[in-house]
Each structure stands twice: as C-alpha cells, then as structure tokens.
Amino acid sequence: MLSGIAAPAAALDFTAGEQRRILRHGPWPPASRPDPSNRASGEPAAIAFGRALFFEPRLSVSGRVSCATCHRPDRAWTDGLPQSRGQRAVDRNAPALFNLRFNRWFGWDGAQDSLWAQNLRPLLDRREMGIGPGGAARLVRSDRQLSCGYRRAFGEAPGADDERIFVDLGKALAAFLETRVTGRTPFDDFRDALARGDAAGQARYPAAAKRGLRLFVGRGNCAFCHFGPAFTNSEFADAGVPHFIGPGRVDPGRHGGIRKLRRSRYTLLGRFNDDAGRSTAAGTRYVRLRQSNFGEFRVPGLRNAALTAPYMHAGSLATLADVALHYSTLDEERLHAGGERILRRLDLSARERADLVAFLETLTETAPRHGFVGKSGAVQCR
Amino acid sequence: MARPRPGGPALAAALALVLAAGEAAACDRPEGWTGGARIAGDLWTAWWRSEPAAIPVGAHFSVRFHLCGPPAGRVRVRGWMPDHRHGMNYRPEVTLNGMSGTAEGLMFHMPGRWQLLLDIRGAAGGETLTAETVLE
Structure with a gap:
C-alpha cells in the first residue's frame, strides 16, 4: 500500500540518470590550491x-x-x-x-x-x-x-x-x-538538497528552473560542454556563431589561439613558470592543432551568466533569451566542426526557452561577494 | 573490436598471424597489476589501465598498457567519441619499452561514450584495439 505515502513532488521530478548528471555540477565552491606556476599565488x-x-x-x-x-x-x-x-x-x-x-x-x-x-x-x-x-x-x-x-x-x-x-x-x-570566486546560488542549494535527499530543500527550487535544468542536462545537450561545478569543461567549441569581424576578416578562434600559444614566450613550458616540475603544463605540452579548431571559442562558465550580457565571443547575443533562441534555431550549416555531431538545432518551444533562461538565472549568486571593489580600499605601502 | 590492416609480404604475414593468434590468446594480467582491462584482437591482445583508475572528465590522465603478440614497432593511443564523431583535443605521447608502454596526455573532455584506441603496428601488420568506457 504505497498510495497513502506522499512522495515529495520535487523528488519525483528527475530520473536517477538526471539526478546523477545534476549532482556533478557541484558541490560549490570546489576545493582549490595555489597555482604552482605562480610563486605569488595565494600570497x-x-x-x-x-x-x-x-x-x-x-x-x-x-x-x-x-x-x-x-x-x-x-x-x-x-x-x-x-x-x-x-x-x-x-x-x-x-x-x-x-x-x-x-x-x-x-x-x-x-x-x-x-x-x-x-x-x-x-x-x-x-x-x-x-x-x-x-x-x-x-x-x-x-x-x-x-x-x-x-x-x-x-x-x-x-x-x-x-x-x-x-x-x-x-x-x-x-x-x-x-x-x-562566485558565491552560492539557488541552484547550489537545490543540488545539495538533492544530494542529501532533502525534499523540502528541493521543493524550494522554482518549477520553471527545474524544467530548464532537465533540458540543460538532457535534450539540450548543454552539459556536454558546460560540464562540472563551474559549468564549463574549459575547452573549446564551435557554437555556430558567425566569426566574421569585418570585410574579408575572420576570427580564427582556437586555431589562432594554439598558434599564438606555440609562439609565446609566456607559457607553462617556458622559463617564467615558477614550478620546475611543470606539473600543470600537460595541456600545453600535448595540445593538438586541428583544422576543426577554426571558429572554436572557449566554453565559458555559466555562474553569474545572467549578470554578464551580452554573450558569445563577440557579444553577438544581447540576452540569455537570445542565447536560448540561438541554440533552438541553430543553423547547422554554420558549424565548422569537421563532421562533429554535438550541436543540433533544438527546436525549443517558447516555454522551454523561458525555462532554460529561468534555470540559468538560478546560477546567479544570492549574496554577491563581488560588489564594487575599488582602488580606494588599497593599503598604502611604505 | 579490432580492425586488422594489411601487413607485409603474404607468406610472412600469414605466418605471423598464426603465431600471433596463438600468442595473443594467452595473455595474462601483467605482474604487479591489480586492475586493468583486456582487449583481444587478431594479432595482439592488450592489457590496459588508466591512471587515475577512474578516468576523469576534463582532466588529463595516462594509460599504461602491455601487449601480447608479435613484436610491436609503434603504438599510438587515441580517444574517440563515436556519438559525436570527434576525438581528443590533445595528442598523447607514447613511450614503448618492449611490449609495455605508457601514453601520457590523454583527456576525455566531455561526458558520454568514449573509445580508447590502441593503433599497433609491427612487422606482422597493423591493428587497432578498441576499448569502450562511458563517463558521467
């Protein structure tokens, strides 16, 4: 006789697979340590x-x-x-x-x-x-x-x-x-409530944000690139955004970035790295230049995204609603992904797009630790 | 999950194949290993393990492998995401010492189904051994 037991509505919302995918976006903030390549880090x-x-x-x-x-x-x-x-x-x-x-x-x-x-x-x-x-x-x-x-x-x-x-x-x-480092968000409270099986805590998360979150970790495919607690895999993607920057000029994105990296004197493989063991230099050592890097740009983290309009590498999308519309109506012909099949036109309804935005807005820190930090607070040095 | 490639002269290749198949069939877990997985091909069988043991998403890891079969001249280690049709953003460096080796600098940069591919070449021919893993 289970009918008399009222399972919390919030707990029923997500499948076990969805819950696993949601949990990997936390906890926040993650542990961090000083940067070994920088002797001033943390000082x-x-x-x-x-x-x-x-x-x-x-x-x-x-x-x-x-x-x-x-x-x-x-x-x-x-x-x-x-x-x-x-x-x-x-x-x-x-x-x-x-x-x-x-x-x-x-x-x-x-x-x-x-x-x-x-x-x-x-x-x-x-x-x-x-x-x-x-x-x-x-x-x-x-x-x-x-x-x-x-x-x-x-x-x-x-x-x-x-x-x-x-x-x-x-x-x-x-x-x-x-x-x-950004502070805690309504999403973090929901995610942690999910982790500890706290139904009341989960119920406080808005229904529209839950629907948007389901899209984010599911049909929207957003979480392939916007992965982990910071909502980025710290890699690069072609998001189908035009990269023309003027007549006859294009922004080569990651392709140009790797070429610049290899020419630079200031890399983790160079003499200015304070870490003799080069323990954080694997990315630089093994990075691979491919034709499909052309038009790829870094996947940004999404925490506080609602505060940082406009969006994309050249600010071509004015609002989060525009971003949702962009992926919903994505022109797959614009992708220069060399046969990759990650991004697909999502064909989201207006309500689904609004839900996605509602979710993204819950990634905004509730008690901002990043209000104005001015020069006036600087300590006089003698 | 092996894709044989054309080898050398027909007779030598055929002989090598027969010998290799026999050798590949008997391939014990390398001494000192507590984990790892085995992939059997037509020419070679490989034991491999990642370090760390649980492959992380979006962080570098390395792979140690041990081959059974005919002498291997060159081994390349790759990652491939079949559902997305893309590989890794990094090219691992392989150090081969006899039939054992290490690949450094791999990264699976998103969750989902990944294949780890060992492209092996030797006098007996060439073959790609494939292991699959799903990262969440």
Whole structure:
C-alpha cells in the first residue's frame, strides 16, 4: 500500500540518470590550491599588489586605460559592451572575471595557458593597454607605491630585468583575480538538497528552473560542454556563431589561439613558470592543432551568466533569451566542426526557452561577494 | 573490436598471424597489476589501465598498457567519441619499452561514450584495439 505515502513532488521530478548528471555540477565552491606556476599565488601581499595594479591606468600607453576599464567590478567584471574598447576597439567581448582559477585555458581562443600569462596579453596589445615590458618595468621601478607593492609581493625590490618585472605584474594580478570566486546560488542549494535527499530543500527550487535544468542536462545537450561545478569543461567549441569581424576578416578562434600559444614566450613550458616540475603544463605540452579548431571559442562558465550580457565571443547575443533562441534555431550549416555531431538545432518551444533562461538565472549568486571593489580600499605601502 | 590492416609480404604475414593468434590468446594480467582491462584482437591482445583508475572528465590522465603478440614497432593511443564523431583535443605521447608502454596526455573532455584506441603496428601488420568506457 504505497498510495497513502506522499512522495515529495520535487523528488519525483528527475530520473536517477538526471539526478546523477545534476549532482556533478557541484558541490560549490570546489576545493582549490595555489597555482604552482605562480610563486605569488595565494600570497596576501601579492593579492593586495595585484588589486592596486588592476585599477592602475598608468599601465596603459595613454595613462587612461586600466584592467577595470573593460572589467568593471560594478558591472559583474565586464563592460556590458558587445566588443570592448581599450586604447582602441577590439574584436571580442570582455569576459567576466569570475572563477578564473579553475580554468585551464585563458582568453576566448585559449592563447594563454595560465592566468598570469593572460594578464600580460592586454599589456602587450596596443589596442588594449599596450605598455609592454619596458614601460611597465620603468613605471614600477620609478613609482614609490608600486615599487613598495612589488617588494612586498615578491620579497625583493624590482631589479634591472624588465621582462621579469613585467611577468611578475601578471602574477600579482593573477593572485588578485584568483580570489574572485562566485558565491552560492539557488541552484547550489537545490543540488545539495538533492544530494542529501532533502525534499523540502528541493521543493524550494522554482518549477520553471527545474524544467530548464532537465533540458540543460538532457535534450539540450548543454552539459556536454558546460560540464562540472563551474559549468564549463574549459575547452573549446564551435557554437555556430558567425566569426566574421569585418570585410574579408575572420576570427580564427582556437586555431589562432594554439598558434599564438606555440609562439609565446609566456607559457607553462617556458622559463617564467615558477614550478620546475611543470606539473600543470600537460595541456600545453600535448595540445593538438586541428583544422576543426577554426571558429572554436572557449566554453565559458555559466555562474553569474545572467549578470554578464551580452554573450558569445563577440557579444553577438544581447540576452540569455537570445542565447536560448540561438541554440533552438541553430543553423547547422554554420558549424565548422569537421563532421562533429554535438550541436543540433533544438527546436525549443517558447516555454522551454523561458525555462532554460529561468534555470540559468538560478546560477546567479544570492549574496554577491563581488560588489564594487575599488582602488580606494588599497593599503598604502611604505 | 579490432580492425586488422594489411601487413607485409603474404607468406610472412600469414605466418605471423598464426603465431600471433596463438600468442595473443594467452595473455595474462601483467605482474604487479591489480586492475586493468583486456582487449583481444587478431594479432595482439592488450592489457590496459588508466591512471587515475577512474578516468576523469576534463582532466588529463595516462594509460599504461602491455601487449601480447608479435613484436610491436609503434603504438599510438587515441580517444574517440563515436556519438559525436570527434576525438581528443590533445595528442598523447607514447613511450614503448618492449611490449609495455605508457601514453601520457590523454583527456576525455566531455561526458558520454568514449573509445580508447590502441593503433599497433609491427612487422606482422597493423591493428587497432578498441576499448569502450562511458563517463558521467
């Protein structure tokens, strides 16, 4: 006689297979450890120095552009623009700076294999900040505050080696950005309630979000790439988004990224890696260049995605609803996947698309730990 | 799950095949191994195991293998996702020491059904041994 036992409605919603797939998106936050390639990782003095550098406009050739110009803490660490503007306009969207410590690759094309190397890229690119190693080193050596911050972070005064100082700035910035880990979300509460069999906890999760979650881990195929607690497998995909960036110009995406990586002096296989054992360099050592990398871009994590519009590598989709519509009406002819069969036109109904968006919105942290972080909080260095 | 490839001169190949089949049939778990799985082909049989033992999604892992059969000259290790028709984003490096070897740098970057393929070539011919695993 089971009819008299009322099973909690929430527990009936998902099959055992769906529950397994949901559980793998947590727990959050995952355990983390300092980055062995960066001797400043996790060091409070380096974090403080990195924070000061993040808001420092003198790290640009014009003296007017800082990291925070395109990655505004008050705008979820992005700028809200389809394509960003530093010294000049660039071709890509400024990604939000959340949860970077869990990435394997950095930049939309993965041309960098560490967070510290990624931080050097805008300092080298004249469209963004462009100060370069010489300019950056001169600034740090000549400015009392920056020189003091460097000494505290790295245990020695800035020396004569411009490139070493330059790379160390990237490492201090990385130490700061590693601290930007998103907080708990309504999805995490639901996921953990599911894990411990807490029906009341599961029931608090909105019905529309549950339907969207079922699509996400099921028919939508989203979780193949948006895998794991950070909702990304940290790899690359062709999402069927046009990659033309002007007449006769295309963004090669990952194909160009691997080529840049192989030419770069600032990789985990190079001399600036502080980890003699190269324990995190497997990706760089074994990465493979394929024709199908053309037009692939990094799979972004989805935590706080609702705060970081517009979407895709060039900001071509204005809202999450547009993203759902994009995959629903995907033009499979646009894929350059070399015969791959991951993405398919989903043909979602309007309600299904709304459900998917409702789910994605529950990936927004409930008590943001990423409100405005300004330069004003910087500690004076003597 | 083996796909034989054309070998060398007909007589030598036929002889090698006969010898190999006999040798491949008797292939014990390598000494010191507690886990691992066996894949039998026409020419070679392989014992293989991953490190870590449970293959993670989206993280690098390595594969150790031991072959029984005719001498192997070259072994390539690949991953393939048949439902999606794509392989791995990384090219593993294989070190072969006699009939044993290690492949470093594999990564299965999404959940689902994956095949681990060992492409083996030697004087006796060539063959691909295939093992399957489903990652959740």
